[in-house]
Amino acid sequence: MEKLAIEDGITLGGQLDFAKAYRLQLPKKLFLWMLLIITLTMATGFLPSPREEKAELYAKAKLEQIEKVIKDVQKDEVLSTEEKKLLQKEMKALSKELRRVASKEDGEAAVQKAQQELKKLQKDSVSKDLKQLAEEFAKQEITAPLATAAEQGDTQAIKEAMAKLQEQLKQLTKEQLAALGKQMGAAAAQMSNEDLAKALEQLAEAMENGTVSSELLDQLSEQMTAQSVQNAELREALQNANKALGDGNAQMPQNGQGQGQGQGQGQGQGQGQGQGQGQGQGAGGNGRGTGHIDGExxxxxxxxxxxxxxxxxxxxKTEGGDxxxxxxxxxxxxxxxxxxxxxxxxxxxxxxxxxxxxxxxxxxxxxxxxxxxxxxx
Known part of the structure; x- marks a missing residue:
């Protein structure tokens, strides 16, 4: 009997369509919501993110600046062909990098890296003798401005620093002049240019004897200026390119230029000379003295x-004796x-x-x- 019941159940089960008889049905409203969410998710995948849009706008602006730099370099009649190629190579490398950055931050990093490379090229273009002079002059306070000018290969700055040095030397004692003369002699021994070495040696000898010769100072200034002229056009082009890339990068807010009284460098008022006209720096605009007291x-x-x-x-001591x-x-x-x-x-x-x-x-x-x-x- 049980066997017959089981066989009848199997036979009947094989004849029924369970998929049709017991359908799974989702609520229509829930199904529509799920379909909408899936559609929106797929659509947003094809839309550019705000970060990517910022990167594109930043890259576009910088690429326009780079294009202008390249055109200016091509029109430059002073630069040599090799110097033009050097500049164009750096600009094109940056262009390639900017076209594939994923964010504005990546673009800014690429520009800063290129600026550092341009600065390095600018520094490398200064003659070896001027670099060595800069190292030697940096050891003394009085020749520090001349060291800065020599390191940058800045012709005008060299002339100005030398003129200022000539005035300061008049205030030195013979012992101080002799010490400075030894420094000049040490610098002369490192020079590869014979004329520059000779100018330093003659000035060193005069100083060690406790005298200052304006003619010898002028002679040294002329030789340093002659050295600074080397690759001067390339340095100027590199500097212009660097400034062009920096436009819009470091715009610091400055809310006004305040006029300030006194508080010059070193508390001017009450010390004798120091009512300074202040120019406000930064956001505060509260005024800051730009001058310093003579002889301070x-x-x-x-x-x-x-x-x-x-x-x-x-x-x-405490009551306990400690x-x-x-x-x-x-x-x-x-x-x-x-x-x-x-x-x-x-x-x-x-x-x-x-x-x-x-x-x-x-x-x-x-x-x-x-x-x-x-x-x-």
């Missing part, structure tokens, strides 16, 4: 090489006080070298350079 003295950079030492402060003791690590010697003009350029050189070593963007370096220029006035 400030600390040298010797404190940068500080040898730290421990100091201790004894406290008062005495407190505080120990603290101090920064060391504060350095020598010298006239502002002799020290300022040392600070400037250290700041600019630090920016170059840290691969700071060109636009930011320019801002720092402009800042020091305002302090120098």
């Amino acid at each position: 003295e400030i600390f040298t950079r010797k404190a940068a090489d500080k040898a730290d030492y421990d100091t201790q402060v004894n406290g008062t 005495t407190s003791l505080t120990q603290q690590k101090m920064i060391g010697d504060e350095g020598e006080r010298l006239p502002y003009e002799q020290v300022f350029h040392s600070y400037q050189n250290d700041a600019m070298k630090a920016l170059e070593e840290q691969n700071t963007p060109y636009g930011m370096r320019q801002l720092v350079s402009d800042y020091f220029s305002t302090l120098e006035k």
Whole structure:
């Protein structure tokens, strides 16, 4: 009996269409919502993201700047064919990079990298003798401005620094002149150009004898200027290209230029000379004195090489008879006080070298350079 019941069940089950008899049906409203979500998800996959749009706009603007730089280089009648090829190679490499960046941040990084490369080419174009002179002159506060000018191969800056040095030398003692003469002699031994070496040797000999010759200083200025003329056109073209790429990169907000009284460099008012006309820097616009007091003295950079030492402060005895003791690590010697003009350029050189070593963007370096220029006035 049981066997017959099982056989009948199997036979009947084989005859029924279970898919048709027991259909799975989703609610119509839920199905439409699911279909809409899937459609929107697929559609958004084909739309450019806001980040990609920003990258495209940024790249387009920079590519236009690059195109202008390339055209200017091609029209330049002073640059040699090799120099033009060098510049065009850098610009085309940047163009290729910008066309494939995925974000604006990547584009900015590519531009900054190209600017660093242009700056390196600019630095490499300076003659070897001027670079060695810059290293030697940077060791003395008084010749620091000349070191900066030589390192950059800037003809006008060399002339201005030499004219300022000529005035400062009149204030030195014979011992100080002799020490500076030894420095000039050491620099002469490193020169490959015979005329430049001779100018340094003659000036060194005069200084070691405690005398200053304007003719010998002019002779050195002429030889340094002659060295700076080498590749000057290439450096100018590289600098122009760098500035063009930097347009729009480092626009710092400056809300007004305040007029300020007093507070010149080193607390002008009340010290004798110092009612400074201030020019507000930055967003505040509160005014800052740009001048410094004539004859003012400030600390040298010797404190940068500080040898730290421990100091201790004894406290008062308590009722229990205990005495407190505080120990603290101090920064060391504060350095020598010298006239502002002799020290300022040392600070400037250290700041600019630090920016170059840290691969700071060109636009930011320019801002720092402009800042020091305002302090120098």
